[in-house]
Amino acid sequence: MTTQEFKKRWTSFGIGLIWLFILLWPLLGIKPDGLEFIPSLTLWLKLAVAALCVMIVYELNQRGLFEGLKSAGASLKGSTEKLYAATPNWLLVCIGLGLAIAFPAMTGRYGHDVACNVLIYVCLGLGLNIVVGLAGLLDLGYIAFYGVGAYTYALLSIHYGLAFWLCLPISALLAGIAGCIIGYPTLRMRGDYLAIVTLGFGEIVRLILNNWMDLTNGPNGLSDVSRPTVYWPDFSNGFSFELIMVKKVWMFYYVILAIAIVTIICVYRLNYSRIGRAWEAIREDETAAELMGVNTFLLKLLAYAMGAAFAGFAGTFFAARMRFVSPESFTFLESAMVLAMVVLGGMGSIPGVMLGALALIALPEAFRDFELYRMLVFGGVMTTMMLVRPKGLWPAKRVGRRSEEMD
Amino acid sequence: MEYFLQQLINGITLGGVYALIALGYTMVYGIIQLINFAHGEFFAAGGYMGVILISYLAGQGASPVLCIGLGLALTMVYCALLAMAVEKVAYKPLRTSSRLSVLLSALGMSIFLQNGLMLTQGVYDKAYPTEMTAGGFEWGNVVLSYMQIYIFLITGALLIGLNLLVFKTRIGKAMRATAQDKVMSALVGINSSKIISLTFAIGAGLAAAAGIMVGFYYGSVNYSMGFVPGIKAFAAAVLGGIGNITGAMVGGLIIGMVEIFAAGYLSSEYKDVFAFIILIAVLYFRPTGIMGENVDDTRV
Numbered sequence: 001m002t003t004q005e006f007k008k009r010w011t012s013f014g015i016g017l018i019w020l021f022i023l024l025w026p027l028l029g030i031k032p033d034g035l036e037f038i039p040s041l042t043l044w045l046k047l048a049v050a051a052l053c054v055m056i057v058y059e060l061n062q063r064g065l066f067e068g069l070k071s072a073g074a075s076l077k078g079s080t081e082k083l084y085a086a087t088p089n090w091l092l093v094c095i096g097l098g099l100a101i102a103f104p105a106m107t108g109r110y111g112h113d114v115a116c117n118v119l120i121y122v123c124l125g126l127g128l129n130i131v132v133g134l135a136g137l138l139d140l141g142y143i144a145f146y147g148v149g150a151y152t153y154a155l156l157s158i159h160y161g162l163a164f165w166l167c168l169p170i171s172a173l174l175a176g177i178a179g180c181i182i183g184y185p186t187l188r189m190r191g192d193y194l195a196i197v198t199l200g201f202g203e204i205v206r207l208i209l210n211n212w213m214d215l216t217n218g219p220n221g222l223s224d225v226s227r228p229t230v231y232w233p234d235f236s237n238g239f240s241f242e243l244i245m246v247k248k249v250w251m252f253y254y255v256i257l258a259i260a261i262v263t264i265i266c267v268y269r270l271n272y273s274r275i276g277r278a279w280e281a282i283r284e285d286e287t288a289a290e291l292m293g294v295n296t297f298l299l300k301l302l303a304y305a306m307g308a309a310f311a312g313f314a315g316t317f318f319a320a321r322m323r324f325v326s327p328e329s330f331t332f333l334e335s336a337m338v339l340a341m342v343v344l345g346g347m348g349s350i351p352g353v354m355l356g357a358l359a360l361i362a363l364p365e366a367f368r369d370f371e372l373y374r375m376l377v378f379g380g381v382m383t384t385m386m387l388v389r390p391k392g393l394w395p396a397k398r399v400g401r402r403s404e405e406m407d
Numbered sequence: 408m409e410y411f412l413q414q415l416i417n418g419i420t421l422g423g424v425y426a427l428i429a430l431g432y433t434m435v436y437g438i439i440q441l442i443n444f445a446h447g448e449f450f451a452a453g454g455y456m457g458v459i460l461i462s463y464l465a466g467q468g469a470s471p472v473l474c475i476g477l478g479l480a481l482t483m484v485y486c487a488l489l490a491m492a493v494e495k496v497a498y499k500p501l502r503t504s505s506r507l508s509v510l511l512s513a514l515g516m517s518i519f520l521q522n523g524l525m526l527t528q529g530v531y532d533k534a535y536p537t538e539m540t541a542g543g544f545e546w547g548n549v550v551l552s553y554m555q556i557y558i559f560l561i562t563g564a565l566l567i568g569l570n571l572l573v574f575k576t577r578i579g580k581a582m583r584a585t586a587q588d589k590v591m592s593a594l595v596g597i598n599s600s601k602i603i604s605l606t607f608a609i610g611a612g613l614a615a616a617a618g619i620m621v622g623f624y625y626g627s628v629n630y631s632m633g634f635v636p637g638i639k640a641f642a643a644a645v646l647g648g649i650g651n652i653t654g655a656m657v658g659g660l661i662i663g664m665v666e667i668f669a670a671g672y673l674s675s676e677y678k679d680v681f682a683f684i685i686l687i688a689v690l691y692f693r694p695t696g697i698m699g700e701n702v703d704d705t706r707v
Contacts, residue, residue: 032462140514201687210676332634339514376518376519379517379518382511386512
């Protein structure tokens, strides 16, 4: 490293900080009755100190001060990877499953609540993973299908008293049909246009939910959705099964755990089937896939329908869990959140998406005091991830690049 | 008939504002083929900066024309600086990576800016001093308010200015050259990195002007106001043929008219849906837009 590089780095750092102050000051410091400097200066100083710390660590790293730490970390990583590779897969799955089943016994009500949320988002993330991660179709209106599922169950349960378990497949089917309706006109588009059109469709669904007063009760939403029922073993006189309502949060946890496990198995099986491979072929190079005899039209439609169906499952559970649905829960930001999980975790990778959901739902709970900054950090993380690690935390094993992006 | 005339005036007003936002989309897309999701946030930031500056200037006792003129100019400069910073941080390092990465980075930036605005300015609406531009001309039941005249004048001036910049100056020539072929224009000595940065700045400046005018027109601004007009303006840019400056202006006017007439004659609740339906229909039947020419089929 030369002195010139060092100078260049610190000059651009200084310019960046001055630029930041220029952008920050007018927003905080201009009031109708006069100009203020103190509030913007304090905020700017905090940010500047944080940036300086990062810069110093970076500088020390450049000078090789962390070599020892790094090599220790690398050897630790190597040994963990060896251990991970040596452990048979079924053992890992059993440990994971055991922990998931024992979870309610180890934590309180609050923990169950958070776990339910995480699992809902795991289902949503895995569903979107089919569309974005496997088939490579960027969908920004995904939450609409979640809404379709939730409203289907809410309406059927309120007006016709249909049971949760019966509505689960019905909602998935209807969401899948909605997926086909939305997918059909967008099949000719790729990349950017597809993203913006799906976004438009998502907004249309939300506006319909918001304005169709007779059916959806508009912004007030639908309440008194019934809970799921289960047969529960009863030991009071001998042994019999009793039909009870799921009321406790830990019971809900088991319901969503079951749904999540089914989703994971389905997505895993799809991923390694002929269909999954065809989706990956479409993702890597659509034209080449078509030339090789892949029916891109049908498979892309299928990707939409499958993704939407899993969102429908999650939506049904959401309606049963909350006992209330309103258009507020199905905004664009939710779509962006699910997308961020898929991207953060690693597109196309099942453990990655689960990790992403855990990171984006459970971590903010740990920092409850910073609730306000949640979305800010989340937007920042999305950009930063793209800059430093575009493949995600736990990348999928099989990914390539689209041929038209190579140039 | 009077109702129709009134709707026509309102439609042109709104259409002009959409045209201003659409220009930023179309210019950025024309040069680097990126849907700049954060563009709607420049619009919202412009609205906020406008309310801050104009209420400050009014507090200092400046005349309405000075307030609006100076507020507009400073806001445009501010948003141009913001856009250059965003481009430098979130888009420039990704110039060579996949399209999906840049798109997601833009989405992240949009959420970041929107929430940054919320944290610094609060979640409640901020009101514009609309008494500054109250009143207007009346013919029977048709009203042409002073604010609408301001919007016509400012939008017209900005559109003419932009056209002169793009088609008559060296910078404009460099921009057009970069849009056609980045490598070749770099070979003849155009600093394409600077041109891209400048394009972002100009687009954001126009969006900021639109933000001020929307704020004045509706009386208040909100931190989340950038999203829906951003999408509608994108629809306008696509309708006109993305990458085409005249197309963006025409598209903006059409989308504004459609929205106002749909709200007036069909259903005001579903007025936002019409812009999306136009977007989908255009992309489905004529992906190059009304004025677009040869978009190669890998893009669509």
